[in-house]
Amino acid sequence: MGRFKLKCLKCGREYGQQYRLTCENDDSFLRAEYFEKKLELRNQPGIGRFHSWLPIQEELTTAAGPITYKSEALARELGLSNLYIGFSGYWPEKEAFIKTCSFKELEAYPTMQLLKENGEKAIVLASAGNTGRAFAHVSALTGTDVYIVVPDSGISALWLPEEPTASIHLISMSPGNDYTDAINLAGRVAKLPGMVPEGGARNVARRDGMGTVMLDAAVTIGKMPDHYFQAVGSGTGGISAWEAALRLRADGRFGQKLPKLQLAQNLPFIPMYSAWKEKRREIIPELDMKDAKKQVEETYATVLTNRAPPYGVTGGLYDALVDTDGIMYAVTREEALEAKALFESLEGIDILPPSAVAAASLLKAIETGKVGRDENILLNIAGGGYERLKEDFTLFLISPVATARNPDVPLEELNI
Numbered sequence: 001m002g003r004f005k006l007k008c009l010k011c012g013r014e015y016g017q018q019y020r021l022t023c024e025n026d027d028s029f030l031r032a033e034y035f036e037k038k039l040e041l042r043n044q045p046g047i048g049r050f051h052s053w054l055p056i057q058e059e060l061t062t063a064a065g066p067i068t069y070k071s072e073a074l075a076r077e078l079g080l081s082n083l084y085i086g087f088s089g090y091w092p093e094k095e096a097f098i099k100t101c102s103f104k105e106l107e108a109y110p111t112m113q114l115l116k117e118n119g120e121k122a123i124v125l126a127s128a129g130n131t132g133r134a135f136a137h138v139s140a141l142t143g144t145d146v147y148i149v150v151p152d153s154g155i156s157a158l159w160l161p162e163e164p165t166a167s168i169h170l171i172s173m174s175p176g177n178d179y180t181d182a183i184n185l186a187g188r189v190a191k192l193p194g195m196v197p198e199g200g201a202r203n204v205a206r207r208d209g210m211g212t213v214m215l216d217a218a219v220t221i222g223k224m225p226d227h228y229f230q231a232v233g234s235g236t237g238g239i240s241a242w243e244a245a246l247r248l249r250a251d252g253r254f255g256q257k258l259p260k261l262q263l264a265q266n267l268p269f270i271p272m273y274s275a276w277k278e279k280r281r282e283i284i285p286e287l288d289m290k291d292a293k294k295q296v297e298e299t300y301a302t303v304l305t306n307r308a309p310p311y312g313v314t315g316g317l318y319d320a321l322v323d324t325d326g327i328m329y330a331v332t333r334e335e336a337l338e339a340k341a342l343f344e345s346l347e348g349i350d351i352l353p354p355s356a357v358a359a360a361s362l363l364k365a366i367e368t369g370k371v372g373r374d375e376n377i378l379l380n381i382a383g384g385g386y387e388r389l390k391e392d393f394t395l396f397l398i399s400p401v402a403t404a405r406n407p408d409v410p411l412e413e414l415n416i
């Protein structure tokens with residue numbers, strides 16, 4: 001028996017339960033409509049708790065999942081009385097067991113499960129680093145084949161807390177290619193027979209997996225937070241938080257006001273910030289990311305550099321920002337580094353660069369009066385605990401099976 005249907009957000013066309021990324025009529029997002037309208041927590045240790053709103057049949061049993069806790073030290077320092085930290089990473093003392101250290105693992109488990117339930121064999125994705133690591137880890141655990149295309153800047157992020165398996169096929173790109181080049185090459189590889197494109201933000205399993213950060217926060221706090229802080233590159237996490245909030249609102253037990261999305265990009269690469277500042281649905285490359293490749297190279301949090309984010313598409317980040325009366329921030333490298341040091345010294349766990357950008361945006365929001373001292377604030381620390389993980393695990397680098405010169409190389413050359 002099915003648990004959900006897919007619905008096109010533009011034309012309303014409905015599809016049954018399947019691995020589908022697009023509507024046949026238009027380019028809008030599809031959204032999962034679950035038959036369970038109330039969130040009913042399952043007795044699982046991690047993300048599987050939120051089975052009600054994950055697009056899969058079988059419950060996930062992994063210990064990896066989002067955790068939420070109320071900050072004391074950072075909250076005191078910032079003068080906030082209800083600051084909650086959503087932490088996706090490794091921090092066993094807080095029961096956080098995401099061993100690839102980012103919320104991308106929350107996307108990977110339901111996506112790979114949905115793939116399996118639909119009888120598909122191999123999935124193809126592009127990654128700036130963290131997503132690839134997450135999918136490689138789940139591939140190592142499940143044996144499902146993954147083809148991961150990563151730009152040179154992301155290769156050092158492709159490590160695992162276990163020995164890599166033959167099911168992981170890593171394709172690197174030579175220097176000069178960025179994340180968007182990796183997306184373009186992955187798109188071509190995905191057209192080979194037997195391959196399924198992962199789909200990025202179009203993949204409902206990815207979005208609803210990431211949405212569990214908001215669900216966990218609402219369950220922990222007892223209601224939806226007033227504000228949601230996250231650093232964005234594609235914006236998928238922001239879209240996911242919004243969609244999760246829509247479901248929580250319809251549930252009725254978690255409040256009726258949608259959390260205000262407060263999202264950050266890292267200077268100098270800030271296309272969505274730049275477009276949203278003018279309330280434009282379109283990103284205009286000449287205005288919003290002039291000299292994009294150079295900007296990308298200069299950006300501290302490299303995973304936040306997507307040149308083709310799902311911003312203007314129906315159901316994308318622009319719609320999420322409009323619906324939640326959202327705000328975007330542009331954060332400098334120095335601001336991020338300062339916020340990282342502050343967070344780590346007060347909260348006692350190391351965090352990844354994008355999380356530092358998110359923390360810096362919270363500091364800006366306080367300075368400019370964009371949050372009230374007593375409001376419920378959710379700071380999504382979407383990646384962290386890497387240093388903590390190294391204390392407990394040996395890490396293994398994944399070796400590429402091929403290196404591509406550019407996104408247009410003949411695929412035979414890659415020998416995959």
Ligand SMILES: Cc1ncc(COP(=O)(O)O)c(C=O)c1O
Binds near residue numbers: 233236237
């Ligand atoms: C730790 C972390 N935070 C934030 C992001 C941005 O995610 P998105 O823009 O897809 O929401 C990423 C992307 O890789 C990430 O790895």
